[in-house]
């Protein structure tokens with residue numbers, strides 16, 4: 438599929454997008470009746486985010502949406518992935534009280550996108566649980582699943598006449614693990630080896646209820662698609678000749694990718710390796726209860742509750758086996774595996790993000806093979822910059838070119854059904870615990886300027902060319 442032997446053409450109707458998330462861009466944290474989310478609370482505490490920064494203002498997209506729209510138009514995006522702030526729409530978390538100003542804001546965003554021929558993909562939950570629900574136990578509370586389903590149904594009812602691509606939850610792995618095991622993300626719980634599994638389980642129950650609600654009540658007239666966005670590294674053994682490392686790599690994939698992909702796409706349950714490892718470790722340490730909950734009879738089925746695969750891919754890992762002899766429970770102790778960066782891989786502005794474009798191609802093939810060849814949207818992928826702002830971001834340009842070449846090979850040479858690609862992110866924004874020190878945008882946001890001026894990076898201009906041609910060059914782009 439080469440034009441003039443130079444370009445790699447993407448399928449007709451390929452979705453070209455960029456993604457953002459409410460807390461990372463909107464600001465207006467207490468504007469017009471919005472109640473605090475767990476990220477508001479988390480960031481307002483001390484010592485948890487880089488330089489105690491927060492998303493109170495962020496990119497001020499709540500006020501500057503027209504500027505974002507101009508960026509979207511300048512790139513020529515066909516799709517834009519945004520998330521809704523639950524606590525802006527439903528300040529007490531439930532449909533007992535609807536904040537019309539929040540509804541109006543998202544109506545405007547969605548209507549403006551459609552008027553500009555841009556298809557919205559809407560995420561219901563991107564890490565920002567209403568604090569009032571956290572106060573009732575958050576994702577560890579079994580009742581959250583029904584409350585989430587109520588919120589989801591409200592969003593389908595309110596916006597589903599125009600939104601046809603839905604993501605219920607963004608990265609349940611990150612939310613469960615970083616928020617409930619490591620304490621690095623809101624709600625900041627450090628409860629190793631226990632809470633992450635419970636939170637993850639309730640997220641799956643919540644997602645399944647939302648999907649079934651859509652399927653029964655909304656799909657017949659709205660005809661949209663619903664999924665959840667799963668993040669995963671691609672992992673390979675450090676030494677492919679070592680049976681220990683091969684087994685550790687399988688565990689690594691089971692505990693990251695499989696944790697959520699297996700119940701939804703493969704078997705309806707967690708990977709067998711996860712179950713057996715966690716059970717064995719509990720016995721070993723004398724922990725009484727079953728830490729990995731079961732999918733109860735009579736609960737809405739989880740298997741098959743995704744109409745496409747939404748993949749967030751950033752990087753790859755080489756895996757080594759580790760054992761945790763200490764008497765303490767932990768996710769890592771269960772997993773007995775550790776991912777390391779191969780020294781030959783270039784690294785982006787943040788140490789965790791090694792640049793491994795062909796890992797994406799391998800992961801896409803793995804999804805095709807293990808998840809019954811689903812249609813796939815790459816809902817996030819991007820490159821971080823740190824330190825001085827460099828608008829001529831040549832490394833990021835190369836990153837996008839190399840990555841899209843791998844996507845093109847996955848489509849044309851391997852027959853993977855990739856329907857679209859969303860760059861993370863439209864704008865430099867609030868990068869969670871890293872605050873504003875890490876920049877992923879196709880547009881730079883000048884935080885020193887009162888208007889938070891958006892300026893396109895070189896990578897943004899290149900991405901616009903790729904979109905216009907529906908093709909990416911095989912070699913360096915002019």
Ligand code: GAL
Pocket residue numbers: 458461607608611668749817861868869877
């Ligand atoms: C993802 C997350 C995004 C963004 C990105 C870059 O885990 O969904 O919100 O922050 O990572 O680190």
